[in-house]
Amino acid sequence: MTTEPDDVPEEEPEPAKTDVPGQNEPEEAE
Amino acid sequence: MACTSAFTPAFLAQNPAISGYVYGWSSCAAFAGAEAASYSSCGAIHPSGEQVRNATNEPIPNPLSPGLTITQVTDALAKLGVTVTPFNRMGWSEITAMRGAGHGFSLCVRYSVIRPTRFTGDPNFYGNHQLWYPPSGATMDPLADGRRAGIYRYHGEVYPDDLMERAAGAFLVNYSSGPGPIGFGYAQGFYTTSHPAPVAVIEPPQESAVRVTDTVHQQWTAVGTNGVLRTTPARSAPIAYRMPAGSVVTSIAEAEDPAGNHWRLLTHPDGTRNPAWLLHYGPGIPRGHDWAAGPITSVP
Numbered sequence: 001m002t003t004e005p006d007d008v009p010e011e012e013p014e015p016a017k018t019d020v021p022g023q024n025e026p027e028e029a030e
Numbered sequence: 031m032a033c034t035s036a037f038t039p040a041f042l043a044q045n046p047a048i049s050g051y052v053y054g055w056s057s058c059a060a061f062a063g064a065e066a067a068s069y070s071s072c073g074a075i076h077p078s079g080e081q082v083r084n085a086t087n088e089p090i091p092n093p094l095s096p097g098l099t100i101t102q103v104t105d106a107l108a109k110l111g112v113t114v115t116p117f118n119r120m121g122w123s124e125i126t127a128m129r130g131a132g133h134g135f136s137l138c139v140r141y142s143v144i145r146p147t148r149f150t151g152d153p154n155f156y157g158n159h160q161l162w163y164p165p166s167g168a169t170m171d172p173l174a175d176g177r178r179a180g181i182y183r184y185h186g187e188v189y190p191d192d193l194m195e196r197a198a199g200a201f202l203v204n205y206s207s208g209p210g211p212i213g214f215g216y217a218q219g220f221y222t223t224s225h226p227a228p229v230a231v232i233e234p235p236q237e238s239a240v241r242v243t244d245t246v247h248q249q250w251t252a253v254g255t256n257g258v259l260r261t262t263p264a265r266s267a268p269i270a271y272r273m274p275a276g277s278v279v280t281s282i283a284e285a286e287d288p289a290g291n292h293w294r295l296l297t298h299p300d301g302t303r304n305p306a307w308l309l310h311y312g313p314g315i316p317r318g319h320d321w322a323a324g325p326i327t328s329v330p
Contacts, residue, residue, distance in 0.1 A: 015102075021152040022155070
């Protein structure tokens, strides 16, 4: 019927950093 | 003309070749944050991604960890005159409900979920990423600049809600036990505290119009700070409703109104129901997103 959330730790996670895409893109001009 | 939640900020590509910002690739959160600023202010405040990054405490990316956290961006936006609200973990139901009320979200996602779809902005990227996720569902991915074949180009298309939910749930966070996904049905990010008026508000049905199709009789108690419900007897998966710790719900009923909208009704021990706890899915709202949001105000 419905989709239930995952079972997760009660501990609330700290903010996490983003990662860096575009690693295989050609070098761009300034 | 009144500004509504249909207001669409300018799409901002993080690609340095387009944005002209040398740290663009490291700054997806700043670009999604810039779009949030524009939405929140109806275009009155419209910084570039570079300006948002420069207002953070890390204008030059740390080479060991070049990205940004939500709090770095929300602090930067505050300096630029825009107040947004960060959250370390929120239930998807509440996000859905708040979007319906006009709040826009800067949503943390794991790109490994989006990468293999036609919405991909980088077929080689699997990591943590940030998107602008407005009430309309027309997601802005700072990578979606159509820079070459195989790269999705933003054009205002509504992203599938289940794709957004799965991508958000896979966002990698750190627990004391180690790294892990934030969990399906949850997300990290921030939302616009101020926001344009919602285009439409879905009204809950009158009690008499509801046909209850299933009722679960258990006692549910909210624990922790994020409204996770634990049941008596114990249930393997907690239910994510936001409510004060200690709040008690004695039944959760599935219901369907004559229009085909599905609802979940939560009843307090005294038999009362708070309309704010009705949540919906149905025409225009995918199934599986019937998680209620809003405070319980009358728990005895």
